[in-house]
Amino acid sequence: MKMSGGVEWALHCAVVLSAADRPVPAVRLAELHDVSSSYLAKQLQALSRAGLIRAAQGHAGGYELARPADGITVLDVVEAVDGAQPAFTCTEIRQRGPLATPPEACLRPCPIARTMSVADQAWRAALRAVTVADLAQEVTGDNTDAFTVLRGWLTA
Amino acid sequence: MKMSGGVEWALHCAVVLSAADRPVPAVRLAELHDVSSSYLAKQLQALSRAGLIRAAQGHAGGYELARPADGITVLDVVEAVDGAQPAFTCTEIRQRGPLATPPEACLRPCPIARTMSVADQAWRAALRAVTVADLAQEVTGDNTDAFTVLRGWLTA
């Protein structure tokens, strides 16, 4: 049960991009967070493939949000970077061994798989309830000047 | 976000042990589910270390539940096998880089970590709400003779 460490970077980048008014290169995002630019690029590519951010190449290119920040949930970012498949996968071991359950009695998933699925749904619902815009507002919060400082640093 | 595959085995074993009235060796549990006995032993050792099952050595030894089945939650088993630490770990990258947030403003976890924590709590709460006894009752359900068949196979 270990989530990819790149999820944290991707979420921070999404929050930063929500404050930018022009494309931001991956290198700049990397030095802002003091992380490896080569590896951060991989996470941004994942976000791009998922359609969350849009990439612009060439001079003055970079990344920008493909949608408004309030239309991108935390779950979107997590699934884009870490994969969308559930953590638990049922291998149907109840249908194996000497006391195997007959297939006609396995039309529904076993109770264990159902329990795991319910927990997974709860987890996803909690992440779907928060958007990048919510995160950005909480980050800035009271000191609104931090917002302008960040925007200034991005354009410089 | 991949959970250890041994969690499924451990949960099935817990359900089986709730039906047994005497210690069951790991080898028997393994052939019942048609899985590697050597690897299943590792999962059972994890459950034993967590105090969920009790091991009896020597002739006619084996594993048995250390507590009543309704006192063991699915979360207990998951944490015992897969570890209890949350999937997301905040590395505090907000305190790094040229625009680092000053430490006096970081008394509380950042919004990203908070969101992840809430989702994690929801996930754990869902798993804590189901006990091994609940699983056993759902498995047997209408056909109660399967219960006696299983118990007979275990003692044979």
Add this chain to the structure above:
DNA sequence: CTTGACTCGGACACAATGAGTCCGAGTAGA
């Protein structure tokens, strides 16, 4: 009491996945 066989427990290899890096293709501007 001795013997024996059976059990768990931890220590030991192997494979798969994630972390991290690098260079080439493409593009916008000068």
Add this chain to the structure above:
DNA sequence: TCTACTCGGACTCATTGTGTCCGAGTCAAG
């Protein structure tokens, strides 16, 4: 046209999970 800058995918290495093995301990039977 040229140059410099950007992304994108391919490559390598470390870490973790998967799977296996043998020795220490223990209970029951003779």
